[in-house]
Amino acid sequence: MHALNKITCWEVFTGAPNYSSDGWAFNCEIMIKQAHLFVLLMALPGATAAFAQEAPKPEKITYPMPGQVKTVMINKCYDCHYDGERDEEAKAGLNFNTLDQLGKIKQLAVFSNIQKEIEKGAMPPKKFVTKYPKAALTKEEADLLVEWVKKESAALLKQ
Amino acid sequence: MKKILRLGGLLLVAVFLAMQFFQPERNSGEVTAAHLYRQTQVPPGVQRMLNNACMDCHSNQTNYDWYHRLALVSWLISQHITEGKQELNFSEWGSLSVIDRIGLLEDMSGEVKRGAMPLKSYSFIHHEARLSTAQVDSLAEWIRHYQEGLLLPVSE
Numbered sequence: 001m002h003a004l005n006k007i008t009c010w011e012v013f014t015g016a017p018n019y020s021s022d023g024w025a026f027n028c029e030i031m032i033k034q035a036h037l038f039v040l041l042m043a044l045p046g047a048t049a050a051f052a053q054e055a056p057k058p059e060k061i062t063y064p065m066p067g068q069v070k071t072v073m074i075n076k077c078y079d080c081h082y083d084g085e086r087d088e089e090a091k092a093g094l095n096f097n098t099l100d101q102l103g104k105i106k107q108l109a110v111f112s113n114i115q116k117e118i119e120k121g122a123m124p125p126k127k128f129v130t131k132y133p134k135a136a137l138t139k140e141e142a143d144l145l146v147e148w149v150k151k152e153s154a155a156l157l158k159q
Numbered sequence: 160m161k162k163i164l165r166l167g168g169l170l171l172v173a174v175f176l177a178m179q180f181f182q183p184e185r186n187s188g189e190v191t192a193a194h195l196y197r198q199t200q201v202p203p204g205v206q207r208m209l210n211n212a213c214m215d216c217h218s219n220q221t222n223y224d225w226y227h228r229l230a231l232v233s234w235l236i237s238q239h240i241t242e243g244k245q246e247l248n249f250s251e252w253g254s255l256s257v258i259d260r261i262g263l264l265e266d267m268s269g270e271v272k273r274g275a276m277p278l279k280s281y282s283f284i285h286h287e288a289r290l291s292t293a294q295v296d297s298l299a300e301w302i303r304h305y306q307e308g309l310l311l312p313v314s315e
Binding site: 104106108113116154 | 257258259261262263264265266269303306307310
């Protein structure tokens with residue numbers, strides 16, 4: 001029999017005393033500490049990556065567009081223009097989840113609206129930007145989106 | 160007390176009369192070659208709908224009623240027209256790109272179907288602007304047909 005302050009690891013994991021033939025006992029306090037450290041070390045790289053990437057967003061914009069454009073769209077537009085948005089008007093104007101399924105006319109109309117709204121400085125809406133200043137489009141980002149929309153519309157027209 | 164009320168009343172009348180000297184510019188331009196009707200063949204029925212429900216605020220030709228000359232009303236109407244023309248002006252249709260025309264037509268179809276246009280305040284006064292379901296459908300059908308036609312010359 002082992003000492004009272006020492007329990008076997010078998011007992012820790014099964015709740016039942018270990019009656020192994022040799023009566024071999026572990027100092028489970030040490031083992032548990034080691035196990036905690038091991039788990040922490042294993043989880044550390046994943047946690048660090050998650051913080052560095054700020055919760056990676058799944059591939060929800062399926063309409064083909066250059067990476068830079070997509071990054072701006074995801075960071076500055078997607079949160080109000082997807083299936084889960086409650087504001088029907090925002091979804092009616094642009095919904096990234098259905099954009100690639102629309103016909104040519106509707107896609108052209110969407111692109112025309114994107115260009116107009118950005119050029120007017122109406123998107124993202126002023127109220128939203130006041131609340132979330134980081135949501136504002138920089139001049140470079142606005143130019144990038146407008147240029148892409150123009151090219152994409154012209155290409156669609158020629159198809 | 161009566162004297163104060165009388166003076167107040169007179170002052171209000173004087174202010175109202177003075178306001179009549181400050182009238183906004185009237186929206187009564189000439190129909191040019193850039194007008195929608197000169198750019199494409201619009202069926203008479205659709206033209207009637209557009210004239211009755213849209214053109215007062217979305218063109219350079221507003222049909223004014225007598226009360227539109229009264230200040231306050233005239234200012235309010237003028238503001239509506241300015242905002243309406245900023246969004247869509249059929250008198251300058253010819254200056255728009257094909258893409259913008261398609262986009263505006265799509266917006267127009269959506270707003271009319273949703274009942275957002277014509278404005279409730281407008282159709283309340285202008286009975287002829289109240290569009291029936293059949294009228295909305297025929298307008299949407301014309302829009303779709305026109306949009307497809309706009310794509311053709313580019314595709315060819």
